[in-house]
Amino acid sequence: xxxxxxxxxxxxxxxxxxxxxxxxxxxxxxxxxxxxxxxxxxxxxxxxxxxxxxxxxxxxxxxxxxxxxxxxxxxxxxxxxxxxxxxxxxxxxxxxxxxxxxxxxxxxxxxxxxxxxxxxxxxxxxxxxxxxxxxxxxxxxxxxxxxxxxxxxxxxxxxxxxxxxxxxxxxxxxxxxxxxxxxxxxxxxxxxxxxxxxxxxxxxxxxxxxxxxxxxxxxxxxxxxxxxxxxxxxxxxxxxxxxxxxxxxxxxxxxxxxxxxxxxxxxxxxxxxxxxxxxxxxxxxxxxxxxxxxxxxxxxxxxxxxxxxxxxxxxxxxxxxxxxxxxxxxxxxxxxxxxxxxxxxxxxxxxxxxxxxxxxxxxxxxxxxxxxxxxxxxxxxxxxxxxxxxxxxxxxxxxxxxxxxxxxxxxxxxxxxxxxxxxxxxxxxxxxxxxxxxxxxxxxxxxxxxxxxxxxxxxxxxxxxxxxxxxxxxxxxxxxxxxxxxxxxxxxxxxxxxxxxxxxxxxxxxxxxxxxxxxxxxxxxxxxxxxxxxxxxxxxxxxxxxxxxxxxxxxxxxxxxxxxxxxxxxxxxxxxxxxxxxxxxxxxxxxxxxxxxxxxxxxxxxxxxxxxxxxxxxxxxxxxxxxxx
Amino acid sequence: xxxxxxxxxxxxxxxxxxxxxxxxxxxxxxxxxxxxxxxxxxxxxxxxxxxxxxxxxxxxxxxxxxxxxxxxxxxxxxxxxxxxxxxxxxxxxxxxx
Numbered sequence: 001x002x003x004x005x006x007x008x009x010x011x012x013x014x015x016x017x018x019x020x021x022x023x024x025x026x027x028x029x030x031x032x033x034x035x036x037x038x039x040x041x042x043x044x045x046x047x048x049x050x051x052x053x054x055x056x057x058x059x060x061x062x063x064x065x066x067x068x069x070x071x072x073x074x075x076x077x078x079x080x081x082x083x084x085x086x087x088x089x090x091x092x093x094x095x096x097x098x099x100x101x102x103x104x105x106x107x108x109x110x111x112x113x114x115x116x117x118x119x120x121x122x123x124x125x126x127x128x129x130x131x132x133x134x135x136x137x138x139x140x141x142x143x144x145x146x147x148x149x150x151x152x153x154x155x156x157x158x159x160x161x162x163x164x165x166x167x168x169x170x171x172x173x174x175x176x177x178x179x180x181x182x183x184x185x186x187x188x189x190x191x192x193x194x195x196x197x198x199x200x201x202x203x204x205x206x207x208x209x210x211x212x213x214x215x216x217x218x219x220x221x222x223x224x225x226x227x228x229x230x231x232x233x234x235x236x237x238x239x240x241x242x243x244x245x246x247x248x249x250x251x252x253x254x255x256x257x258x259x260x261x262x263x264x265x266x267x268x269x270x271x272x273x274x275x276x277x278x279x280x281x282x283x284x285x286x287x288x289x290x291x292x293x294x295x296x297x298x299x300x301x302x303x304x305x306x307x308x309x310x311x312x313x314x315x316x317x318x319x320x321x322x323x324x325x326x327x328x329x330x331x332x333x334x335x336x337x338x339x340x341x342x343x344x345x346x347x348x349x350x351x352x353x354x355x356x357x358x359x360x361x362x363x364x365x366x367x368x369x370x371x372x373x374x375x376x377x378x379x380x381x382x383x384x385x386x387x388x389x390x391x392x393x394x395x396x397x398x399x400x401x402x403x404x405x406x407x408x409x410x411x412x413x414x415x416x417x418x419x420x421x422x423x424x425x426x427x428x429x430x431x432x433x434x435x436x437x438x439x440x441x442x443x444x445x446x447x448x449x450x451x452x453x454x455x456x457x458x459x460x461x462x463x464x465x466x467x468x469x470x471x472x473x474x475x476x477x478x479x480x481x482x483x484x485x486x487x488x489x490x491x492x493x494x495x496x497x498x499x500x501x502x503x504x505x506x507x508x509x510x511x512x513x514x515x516x517x518x519x520x521x522x523x524x525x526x527x528x529x530x531x532x533x534x535x536x537x538x539x540x541x542x543x544x545x546x547x548x549x550x551x552x553x554x555x556x557x558x559x560x561x562x563x564x565x566x567x568x569x570x571x572x573x574x575x576x577x578x579x580x581x582x583x584x585x586x587x588x589x590x591x592x593x594x595x596x597x598x599x600x601x602x603x604x605x606x607x608x609x610x611x612x613x614x615x616x617x618x619x620x621x622x623x624x625x626x627x628x629x
Numbered sequence: 630x631x632x633x634x635x636x637x638x639x640x641x642x643x644x645x646x647x648x649x650x651x652x653x654x655x656x657x658x659x660x661x662x663x664x665x666x667x668x669x670x671x672x673x674x675x676x677x678x679x680x681x682x683x684x685x686x687x688x689x690x691x692x693x694x695x696x697x698x699x700x701x702x703x704x705x706x707x708x709x710x711x712x713x714x715x716x717x718x719x720x721x722x723x724x725x726x
């Protein structure tokens with residue numbers, strides 16, 4: 001029976017011309033299956049730097065960027081989340097579907113499509129071509145990862161494929177830049193167009209796959225040999241014993257490195273800040289301005305900036321995990337643990353990325369099809385130790401735990417303490433998930449399906465760009481939110497200003513507020529200074545460091561000690577332990593609260609989450625303080 | 630959803646996909662899951678008539694990676710139990726696990 005038995009009024013219309021010299025920028029959508037390299041291409045076309053990594057589901061919302069053609073026309077390029085078909089099952093697929101069909105009011109309806117397919121798996125990826133071409137928009141079919149295809153001995157006849165599909169086809173390597181000129185040609189409307197062809201509308205998957213198989217056969221597609229290195233690496237990383245062991249060793253090694261190798265770099269930044277501080281102090285006349293700059297800004301914001309090298313090292317590690325393709329394997333290994341608490345391996349990917357920051361992690365839960373699983377993951381993500389907690393932990397651990405080696409010279413006590421804190425956050429997350437999934441978020445199971453990407457070498461360029469972006473984010477936070485909070489703190493430390501002298505720290509405005517709060521936090525082993533730090537940390541966790549830096553810097557008794565020593569003298573070991581536990585559990589982050597509100601569509605969940613985490617933090621800190629007493 | 634491959638070969642009893650051991654290959658016969666879930670599995674390449682090879686797994690054998698249609702997809706046991714496959718005739722004597 002001919003294929004048109006199930007095609008009614010089918011076919012793509014004749015290839016459309018772009019209206020030349022149109023006024024408004026025309027919108028072009030980039031679509032394709034997950035992990036086919038859409039965002040890599042988007043970044044190359046627009047010069048933007050949206051996040052890319054080697055696992056399915058990195059992009060979960062649409063991004064737009066402007067591409068300027070050589071003739072001066074500007075096009076709006078819309079990068080979309082990956083889809084397997086036009087039958088959306090999860091939130092991110094729904095976004096892609098709605099943009100493509102013009103159902104979203106915040107994004108213009110695309111007038112042309114760049115369909116990005118993985119050329120190393122053409123048979124299956126071509127299935128998506130059928131529904132996309134049926135949209136009737138001018139479409140360029142981009143066969144990405146051309147370098148992989150060639151290296152692994154695959155090939156195909158582009159002209160034949162183009163003829164079969166009735167659309168232009170380009171073999172591209174978005175990563176290396178090969179063939180991207182063809183994309184520009186298509187967008188400029190100067191690409192040679194094949195004769196349009198009637199295509200069947202295929203609603204059912206087997207027919208669609210059969211069609212894709214026939215088309216790739218017509219194009220003499222020879223599939224590349226399976227990636228040898230991926231198999232070899234998997235036999236280690238997915239080995240029942242070696243696999244988890246390798247993971248553990250790598251994690252410990254990273255922490256050890258952060259503490260040992262990063263320490264000199266931290267000292268160097270510290271030295272730079274001190275030097276510039278002294279230089280500035282010498283140049284400025286005595287007075288309020290000098291006090292503001294030295295005690296406020298330098299002591300405050302500077303004490304956060306010294307942690308930049310360590311935070312970057314952490315991001316380097318996360319970057320390697322994400323870009324290499326290992327993350328999907330970690331999710332696989334973790335799936336059983338996740339199943340025990342009622343979640344699935346897919347929840348593990350957002351949770352892992354929450355080690356960097358909870359905000360993108362909460363967004364990436366959009367790939368989870370089951371809404372209740374997704375909400376449970378959103379609610380537990382802020383327990384994971386984000387990079388803003390890291391400096392707080394590092395400061396307190398360094399102030400209270402001596403640098404002593406355990407297990408020969410393999411592990412130091414400080415590394416152990418840091419690892420313990422990371423585990424503490426993870427345990428809190430898992431226990432909370434268990435409670436949620438057996439009560440208010442109970443649900444039936446959705447099958448866990450996860451595509452394992454081939455391993456790739458993380459490129460120096462991509463890792464470098466990530467670190468550069470992270471440095472900017474870190475410094476921007478230090479220069480805006482943290483600076484602002486620190487200046488406000490400095491002012492309230494100087495009020496009431498009488499007889500040309502600032503008040504004693506404890507009788508200043510800040511001191512009064514802190515001492516009013518003190519009775520409530522005394523059971524946790526905190527004094528009023530820590531209390532002020534807890535308030536400012538609501539803006540962003542690491543602000544507590546700047547706050548304590550400023551308070552200790554303004555207090556004549558602790559001025560000369562340096563932050564770490566001052567903290568050591570100001571807190572009992574019980575109080576220090578309690579402070580660590582408090583930071584592990586509390587949801588002190590305005591951005592996270594905002595993103596939870598947006599993703600869950602209301603205030604109910606963020607309020608519940610904030611209350612729960614605050615109560616847990618208080619109770620945990622109370623217990624911690626009394627354990628060490 | 631009725632999705633069987635009606636190849637003319639003599640009847641080989643179908644077994645659940647979960648019974649395949651590492652390195653075993655078999656042809657998918659049908660998927661015994663609700664329409665939506667079956668559809669997503671098919672979009673990922675698990676189509677009746679396709680050869681599936683069992684690959685490595687997480688410690689404990691769950692989930693397992695299956696090679697199908699040029700990709701590697703991880704499935705939980707609970708899903709693989711509902712997918713019936715037929716081993717090719719040339720396969721070794723059936724093992725009971």
